[in-house]
Amino acid sequence: MAKLYWRVSVFVLALVPLLHLFWGAINEQLGADPGKALVDSLGSWALLYLLACLSMTPLRKITGWAGWQLMRRQLGLWSFTAGxxxxxxxxxxxxxWQWGALSAELAQRPYIAVGALAWMLLLLLALTSTRASQRCLGKNWRRLHRTIYLILPLVLLHMLWVVRADWGEWLAYALVGGLLLILRIPAVAMSLRLMRDVWR
Known part of the structure; x- marks a missing residue:
C-alpha cells in the first residue's frame, strides 16, 4: 500500500507542472513566442526530473530510508517523457516538421546534436528500465544505466549553448548536478553513510 501511495504521489506531482505548462500554452499565456517558450520549458523540466532522479540514491544514503529508491525509476521515466x-x-x-531542415540543424548547430545524443541515451535507458531487461542484461544492466551520469553533463552542455547569455538558471542546475555527481564518488558516498550512522 505504501509503495502505491508513493508512486501515485510522484505521478501527480510530476504531471501537474506539465499540465500547467500546456494549459498556459492553450490559453496564450507563454508570451510573444509561445512555441519557443514551450520548447525551453519542457527542456528545463526534463532536466529537473533528471536531477530529482539522481538525488534519490544520495537521499537514501543520508536518511537510510529505502523508499527513495521507489521513486527513482519513475522520475527517470518522467525525465524521458518531458524530453x-x-x-x-x-x-x-x-x-x-521539416525533416530536411533537421539534418542541417544537426550539422550546423552543435547544441542540437548534443541534445539529440542525450535524448537517444535516455531512450535507451527508458527501453531497458523494466525488470525483464534487468534479468536479460544481468550485470550489464547496471553498467548500461550508469550512462545517466553521462546524460546529465550532455543535457547541461546543451542547455548552456541554448541560453548563451542568461546563465543564472543554468548555473543553479549545474551546481546541483555537480553536487549530485560528487556524491556518487565512492569516498564521498562512504562519508555519507558514516554521517548517517553518527546521527543515529
Missing amino acids: CLHVLAYLFFLLG
Whole structure:
C-alpha cells in the first residue's frame, strides 16, 4: 500500500507542472513566442526530473530510508517523457516538421546534436528500465544505466549553448548536478553513510 501511495504521489506531482505548462500554452499565456517558450520549458523540466532522479540514491544514503529508491525509476521515466515532449515541440514549433531542415540543424548547430545524443541515451535507458531487461542484461544492466551520469553533463552542455547569455538558471542546475555527481564518488558516498550512522 505504501509503495502505491508513493508512486501515485510522484505521478501527480510530476504531471501537474506539465499540465500547467500546456494549459498556459492553450490559453496564450507563454508570451510573444509561445512555441519557443514551450520548447525551453519542457527542456528545463526534463532536466529537473533528471536531477530529482539522481538525488534519490544520495537521499537514501543520508536518511537510510529505502523508499527513495521507489521513486527513482519513475522520475527517470518522467525525465524521458518531458524530453520526448521537448523534442516534439521543437520539431513542430521551431522546425514545422521539416525533416530536411533537421539534418542541417544537426550539422550546423552543435547544441542540437548534443541534445539529440542525450535524448537517444535516455531512450535507451527508458527501453531497458523494466525488470525483464534487468534479468536479460544481468550485470550489464547496471553498467548500461550508469550512462545517466553521462546524460546529465550532455543535457547541461546543451542547455548552456541554448541560453548563451542568461546563465543564472543554468548555473543553479549545474551546481546541483555537480553536487549530485560528487556524491556518487565512492569516498564521498562512504562519508555519507558514516554521517548517517553518527546521527543515529
